[in-house]
Amino acid sequence: MNQTAKGEILTTDGIPLKVSLRRSERINKFRAFALVLPLTLFIIITFVIPIIAMLTRSIDDKQINTVFPKTFEIYKQWDRKKLPTEEMYATIFGEIVNAEKRAIGKASTRMNYSRSGWKSLIKKSKRKFKKIKEGPYKEQMIAVDKRWGKIEFWKALGEMVDPYTFGYFLNAVDLKYDSNKEIIGYFLNAVDLKYDSNKEIIRQPEKRRIYNYTWYKTVKISVLVTLFCLILGYPIAHLLATLPLKYSNLLMIFVLLPFWTSLLVRTVSWIIILMKKGVFNSILVWAGVIADENRMQLIYNETGTLIAMTQILLPFMVLPLYSVMKTIPPSYMRAALNLGAQPMHAFYRVYMPQTVPGISAGGLLVFVLAIGYFITPELVGGADGQLIGHWIAYHLKSTLNWGLCAALGTILLVVMLTLYWVYNKIVGIENIKLG
Amino acid sequence: MIKTIKVALLALIGLAFTATAYADFTFVSWGGAYTMSQQKGYIDTWGPVKNGTTKVSVENYNGGLGEVKAQVESGNVTWDVVDILPVDAINGCDEGLLEELDFSSWEKAPNGDSFLESIPDNGTGVGGTISPCAAPQIWWTYVIIYDPKAFPEKKPKKMKDFFDVKKFPGKRGVHTWPQAVLEMALVADGVKPSKVNEVLQGEGGPDRAFAKLEDLKGHVVHWSAGAQPLELVSSGEVVMSIVYNGRAGAAILSEGASFDYVWEGQVLDGDWIAIPKGSKNKAEAIEFLKHATTCASQAEQARYITYGPMRSCGLDVIKKGEPWFHNGIAVLPHMPNTKKRLKKSILTDPVWWADHNAELKEQWAAWMAGNK
Numbered sequence: 098m099n100q101t102a103k104g105e106i107l108t109t110d111g112i113p114l115k116v117s118l119r120r121s122e123r124i125n126k127f128r129a130f131a132l133v134l135p136l137t138l139f140i141i142i143t144f145v146i147p148i149i150a151m152l153t154r155s156i157d158d159k160q161i162n163t164v165f166p167k168t169f170e171i172y173k174q175w176d177r178k179k180l181p182t183e184e185m186y187a188t189i190f191g192e193i194v195n196a197e198k199r200a201i202g203k204a205s206t207r208m209n210y211s212r213s214g215w216k217s218l219i220k221k222s223k224r225k226f227k228k229i230k231e232g233p234y235k236e237q238m239i240a241v242d243k244r245w246g247k248i249e250f251w252k253a254l255g256e257m258v259d260p261y262t263f264g265y266f267l268n269a270v271d272l273k274y275d276s277n278k279e280i281i282g283y284f285l286n287a288v289d290l291k292y293d294s295n296k297e298i299i300r301q302p303e304k305r306r307i308y309n310y311t312w313y314k315t316v317k318i319s320v321l322v323t324l325f326c327l328i329l330g331y332p333i334a335h336l337l338a339t340l341p342l343k344y345s346n347l348l349m350i351f352v353l354l355p356f357w358t359s360l361l362v363r364t365v366s367w368i369i370i371l372m373k374k375g376v377f378n379s380i381l382v383w384a385g386v387i388a389d390e391n392r393m394q395l396i397y398n399e400t401g402t403l404i405a406m407t408q409i410l411l412p413f414m415v416l417p418l419y420s421v422m423k424t425i426p427p428s429y430m431r432a433a434l435n436l437g438a439q440p441m442h443a444f445y446r447v448y449m450p451q452t453v454p455g456i457s458a459g460g461l462l463v464f465v466l467a468i469g470y471f472i473t474p475e476l477v478g479g480a481d482g483q484l485i486g487h488w489i490a491y492h493l494k495s496t497l498n499w500g501l502c503a504a505l506g507t508i509l510l511v512v513m514l515t516l517y518w519v520y521n522k523i524v525g526i527e528n529i530k531l532g
Numbered sequence: 533m534i535k536t537i538k539v540a541l542l543a544l545i546g547l548a549f550t551a552t553a554y555a556d557f558t559f560v561s562w563g564g565a566y567t568m569s570q571q572k573g574y575i576d577t578w579g580p581v582k583n584g585t586t587k588v589s590v591e592n593y594n595g596g597l598g599e600v601k602a603q604v605e606s607g608n609v610t611w612d613v614v615d616i617l618p619v620d621a622i623n624g625c626d627e628g629l630l631e632e633l634d635f636s637s638w639e640k641a642p643n644g645d646s647f648l649e650s651i652p653d654n655g656t657g658v659g660g661t662i663s664p665c666a667a668p669q670i671w672w673t674y675v676i677i678y679d680p681k682a683f684p685e686k687k688p689k690k691m692k693d694f695f696d697v698k699k700f701p702g703k704r705g706v707h708t709w710p711q712a713v714l715e716m717a718l719v720a721d722g723v724k725p726s727k728v729n730e731v732l733q734g735e736g737g738p739d740r741a742f743a744k745l746e747d748l749k750g751h752v753v754h755w756s757a758g759a760q761p762l763e764l765v766s767s768g769e770v771v772m773s774i775v776y777n778g779r780a781g782a783a784i785l786s787e788g789a790s791f792d793y794v795w796e797g798q799v800l801d802g803d804w805i806a807i808p809k810g811s812k813n814k815a816e817a818i819e820f821l822k823h824a825t826t827c828a829s830q831a832e833q834a835r836y837i838t839y840g841p842m843r844s845c846g847l848d849v850i851k852k853g854e855p856w857f858h859n860g861i862a863v864l865p866h867m868p869n870t871k872k873r874l875k876k877s878i879l880t881d882p883v884w885w886a887d888h889n890a891e892l893k894e895q896w897a898a899w900m901a902g903n904k
Binding site for chain 1: 601708755760763767884898
């Protein structure tokens with residue numbers, strides 16, 4: 098081993114030791130990376146890319162701009178007080194006639210979100226405009242369908258002029274752009290990203306306000322289900338952790354058995370148990386607790402949703418709690434009692450703090466699962482069963498409004514991340530333990 | 533543990549591969565008794581299936597264009613024929629997700645009507661197809677059923693009885709989406725079935741329907757899956773319910789349930805069959821559709837389910853062959869689209885609903901939330 102004047106250590110072939118070490122380490126690092134590469138790729142493809150795609154889709158409005166670029170150029174100059182000029186009619190006429198069928202179909206779906214009716218109007222026009230050979234177009238277009246002569250339809254186009262929109266997010270919280278404003282500014286001027294206050298946001302008409310209520314209902318049910326799971330699961334987990342092995346194994350099977358049964362079977366069983374002439378009500382009537390005509394409505398409402406969801410999600414609370422409680426030596430409690438603490442006091446001061454990682458893990462698991470729940474509330478919830486998952490599925494399949502789906506999904510993600518952040522601030526994320 | 537999971541996963545992947553390797557023709561529908569009727573009515577009787585040159589694999593889906601859109605956009609179309617609702621048939625055709633069909637060479641009706649002329653609308657003339665991409669399948673309807681035991685004296689006969697909770701007390705079963713309910717509310721409000729679409733689509737139409745729905749406030753149990761309303765009525769949870777007529781027909785004909793129908797104001801909706809754009813077996817799929825839509829195939833399907841064959845010649849075949857149901861019971865009393873019943877019913881307007889779907893669904897959800 099040599100040493101240079103600067104004091105660096107060299108290997109026998111004269112390369113500084115640090116460099117040589119780095120080289121050999123590099124190969125190791127590369128090997129290690131190659132081992133996790135499949136997982137990294139998997140995560141990128143199935144997790145990171147979809148999330149990025151969802152985020153962009155929730156504000157993307159370029160699609161329609163590629164179908165009506167010229168119309169929108171003229172649209173920006175329109176005063177929005179009376180019907181557009183012949184020039185705008187002629188331009189949109191040309192763009193409808195020449196557009197590719199699939200592109201215009203998508204565009205009309207998009208236009209229909211801002212005003213119901215655009216969809217069939219565009220479709221009809223695409224079919225009938227072929228017969229119109231020459232201008233002036235305005236009167237002929239209105240003759241094809243009188244909606245072309247209604248200024249509200251033109252005004253509704255305003256919110257689509259920008260290639261980006263917050264319209265989907267607004268929709269997801271019962272707000273919308275006011276299309277009756279005389280000037281619609283351009284929210285994010287694509288070039289200088291300047292906020293333009295002319296694009297005013299108003300509330301949806303009262304009869305259409307449903308999303309805020311749904312958000313409230315979804316969070317409320319998720320919180321309640323998490324709470325009920327905790328109240329029911331804590332004693333079970335404690336029993337599991339403290340009973341002798343032969344009993345606790347049996348008990349464990351009781352916890353896991355429903356877990357292995359089909360979700361639908363369990364959901365439908367609850368319907369049979371809880372319906373008006375179902376098992377539970379009939380037992381109460383038979384026992385004389387309630388009169389035959391006063392049978393309780395326990396299903397097709399919020400009560401049913403809470404009961405069924407709590408039962409289905411209970412194992413997700415019990416298992417993390419159990420795994421944490423199993424590691425708490427019974428001697429701690431004995432010591433506390435021995436030193437003179439009341440049982441309640443000893444539980445509260447000694448035992449419970451040690452189970453916090455389990456409570457957190459179970460709570461987060463149940464809450465995350467509950468907030469996106471779909472099929473159980475749908476079946477047992479009746480009018481109360483349409484949680485946010487229902488609306489995402491509905492827009493995904495029925496209206497093809499994937500922008501709104503993405504916005505709803507993004508909000509859901511943000512709610513979860515916020516909760517996680519709050520949790521981290523209060524409890525600390527290192528205090529979570531799944532097993 | 534991890535090993536078991538691995539083995540299970542590998543087995544699953546293997547299964548998936550074998551499944552795709554053997555199926556050369558994929559037919560996608562809703563599952564259950566309906567798909568069974570399609571299987572027996574025209575899949576098993578199709579030439580290439582009978583002589584063993586083609587194996588049709590039947591898949592289930594939950595409706596909507598989501599899967600079709602994903603397949604077409606990714607360029608990997610694995611479905612060849614899909615059973616589809618009118619709104620989706622129209623939207624899918626507009627967005628270029630479905631193949632367009634040329635019906636000129638398809639089977640004529642025995643009375644000389646062309647293929648499209650043999651599809652009637654509700655009593656006024658030719659309905660034809662709703663979209664150049666859609667071949668006719670069946671009419672299914674939202675109809676009212678009740679348990680006759682619940683009303684020992686006077687029986688409900690008209691749509692307005694469904695909305696009259698004083699004359700016929702008890703809860704009503706209603707689905708959790710606005711389609712058909714709004715039309716029914718207008719009939720109950722005194723609009724003639726043939727005028728319902730006009731009123732609904734006119735100024736303030738939906739609001740008039742929602743106003744009539746106030747009569748039901750506090751008397752509704754909402755259902756979301758097709759099997760639920762039958763359970764609701766037979767268990768006494770509700771006294772009357774809106775149901776899919778095919779479900780009611782199956783319960784009565786196959787299981788001996790005792791339900792009675794209120795046909796007036798029933799809302800007809802169709803199921804159509806279509807080919808996803810870029811299907812790998814397009815030519816074969818067209819031949820399949822031709823076979824599936826013959827008068828004979830249409831009638832054959834009604835042996836197994838009480839949805840109405842869309843082509844009227846299908847009903848003629850049934851009439852001559854009664855009792856037609858596979859277990860030897862007459863099926864015409866349960867068919868929604870006999871001439872007489874067609875006149876009392878509303879043909880849902882898929883184009884208008886496609887325009888107003890989102891808006892009215894939100895309004896309906898708000899109504900449900902306030903209706904407790």
